[in-house]
Amino acid sequence: MCAYQSFEDQFTWSAEEKRAARRVFDLAYQRQCAAILEKVKQMTTSATPTPSDVWEIHDYLSDQRKKVDKTFDYRYSVLLTVFSKLLSDGWLTDADLSGLQADKIEAIKRWTSL
Amino acid sequence: MCAYQSFEDQFTWSAEEKRAARRVFDLAYQRQCAAILEKVKQMTTSATPTPSDVWEIHDYLSDQRKKVDKTFDYRYSVLLTVFSKLLSDGWLTDADLSGLQADKIEAIKRWTSL
Numbered sequence: 001m002c003a004y005q006s007f008e009d010q011f012t013w014s015a016e017e018k019r020a021a022r023r024v025f026d027l028a029y030q031r032q033c034a035a036i037l038e039k040v041k042q043m044t045t046s047a048t049p050t051p052s053d054v055w056e057i058h059d060y061l062s063d064q065r066k067k068v069d070k071t072f073d074y075r076y077s078v079l080l081t082v083f084s085k086l087l088s089d090g091w092l093t094d095a096d097l098s099g100l101q102a103d104k105i106e107a108i109k110r111w112t113s114l
Numbered sequence: 115m116c117a118y119q120s121f122e123d124q125f126t127w128s129a130e131e132k133r134a135a136r137r138v139f140d141l142a143y144q145r146q147c148a149a150i151l152e153k154v155k156q157m158t159t160s161a162t163p164t165p166s167d168v169w170e171i172h173d174y175l176s177d178q179r180k181k182v183d184k185t186f187d188y189r190y191s192v193l194l195t196v197f198s199k200l201l202s203d204g205w206l207t208d209a210d211l212s213g214l215q216a217d218k219i220e221a222i223k224r225w226t227s228l
Contacts, residue, residue: 062172
């Protein structure tokens with residue numbers, strides 16, 4: 001039995017708050033996907049039909065997929081730091097967090113300011 | 115010392131013919147890249163900003179890159195079969211091969227018809 005408990009493990013999540021968290025998570029994910037899609041559209045518009053230009057689009061998507069997969073981790077044990085990073089990177093605003101309890105919002109903002 | 119000699123190893127390539135082969139190779143590569151780029155443009159136009167649509171573009175490019183890397187092999191020991199496949203797949207026409215010697219064109223067309 002592991003006695004270690006992270007700071008985030010101390011928070012409890014009600015069913016209603018879990019639904020709110022899922023909405024926040026999906027909202028940020030969709031915003032990031034929209035930005036990636038927009039960038040790919042721009043790249044296809046300016047690209048020439050050469051291997052270097054076409055594979056540059058592939059390289060960009062590979063890089064973004066790795067970053068997104070690393071960031072969007074929906075475990076409650078890490079979710080507050082995920083939201084903190086998304087807030088810090090501009091994929092979420094303070095208003096998006098309104099469905100969460102005050103102690104969680106406070107923790108998210110504290111980590112964002114570090 | 116390896117005594118094995120493939121059918122293609124029996125062909126010799128003059129400097130002029132090597133230049134012609136390079137042009138043929140690059141032409142087919144550019145045509146295939148243009149087709150991939152066009153398909154990606156279509157996908158970005160119809161895509162929604164969701165992970166499934168965005169990563170579908172990435173999956174498509176990953177798949178195409180593997181196929182292209184496998185096909186476009188510029189070694190003289192395999193180049194005639196490469197041209198044969200490109201002719202068969204529609205990335206080259208008979209007219210594109212005009213800079214090559216008759217015996218090579220004959221071999222390419224024979225393999226294409228198999």
